Amino acid sequence: MESREIARRLEILRAEMPEGVELVAVSKFKPATEIMAAYEAGQRLFGESRVQELTEKIPLLPADIQWHFIGHLQTNKVRQLVGKVKLIESVDSEKLLKLIDSESRRAGVTSEVLLQVHVADEETKFGFSPEELYDFMAREGYRELTNTMITGMMAMATNTDDIVKVREDFSRAASIFRKIREELPRNPLTLEPLVAWRTLSMGMSGDWPIAVEEGANLIRVGSAIFGDR
Numbered sequence: 001m002e003s004r005e006i007a008r009r010l011e012i013l014r015a016e017m018p019e020g021v022e023l024v025a026v027s028k029f030k031p032a033t034e035i036m037a038a039y040e041a042g043q044r045l046f047g048e049s050r051v052q053e054l055t056e057k058i059p060l061l062p063a064d065i066q067w068h069f070i071g072h073l074q075t076n077k078v079r080q081l082v083g084k085v086k087l088i089e090s091v092d093s094e095k096l097l098k099l100i101d102s103e104s105r106r107a108g109v110t111s112e113v114l115l116q117v118h119v120a121d122e123e124t125k126f127g128f129s130p131e132e133l134y135d136f137m138a139r140e141g142y143r144e145l146t147n148t149m150i151t152g153m154m155a156m157a158t159n160t161d162d163i164v165k166v167r168e169d170f171s172r173a174a175s176i177f178r179k180i181r182e183e184l185p186r187n188p189l190t191l192e193p194l195v196a197w198r199t200l201s202m203g204m205s206g207d208w209p210i211a212v213e214e215g216a217n218l219i220r221v222g223s224a225i226f227g228d229r
């Protein structure tokens with residue numbers, strides 16, 4: 001897509017987004033030239049869903065871009081990814097979380113991650129089930145991590161035109177997010193929660209306004225900025 005059109009779409013999107021919501025521009029399958037058009041329009045936060053594509057793009061683009069990894073992360077790609085991104089949004093199992101932690105320790109970095117929770121109807125979507133997530137947080141599974149900070153949750157709605165269903169999925173994810181936040185253990189002296197549970201990433205091109213109404217503070221938008229893939 002033309003640079004001017006990318007800038008125009010970004011401007012419209014930003015004008016529609018309420019304050020306190022951050023935008024990840026999802027640039028998967030889009031060339032560096034189009035990412036540069038968004039960069040020149042002021043965008044600094046980008047999302048990619050494949051490790052190889054991401055590692056190929058990073059050296060072609062300005063160093064002050066912040067990358068989020070948003071796709072299913074295969075265990076054999078973790079070593080290539082840690083240290084390269086600001087946030088891994090798509091940690092979909094405890095096994096993957098532990099591997100990210102050990103690879104981060106090995107690389108001498110701290111990784112920030114979101115836990116992906118599965119609330120959609122599709123069988124194929126990755127993520128912790130709500131029960132698995134509650135269980136992990138209740139037994140304070142994060143205490144074992146030395147080089148990983150969990151800062152919130154990511155969710156996707158069912159892929160459907162039924163906006164009632166989409167809203168239900170986001171609403172469910174948001175209530176899980178709030179419940180976990182309320183139940184986090186606190187430092188007995190400062191009363192600060194032990195986990196900075198602050199980010200709720202939900203909403204894509206077709207459904208982000210609903211996600212934001214339900215409580216998302218990070219949205220991941222691709223085709224509404226860069227056109228169809």
Ligand SMILES: *Cc1c(COP(=O)(O)O)cnc(C)c1O
Nearest residue numbers: 026049070204205220221222223
């Ligand atoms: C591709 C992708 C998006 C962006 O989707 P659009 O519909 O193009 O906005 C958001 N989140 C994830 C996890 C994705 O894989």
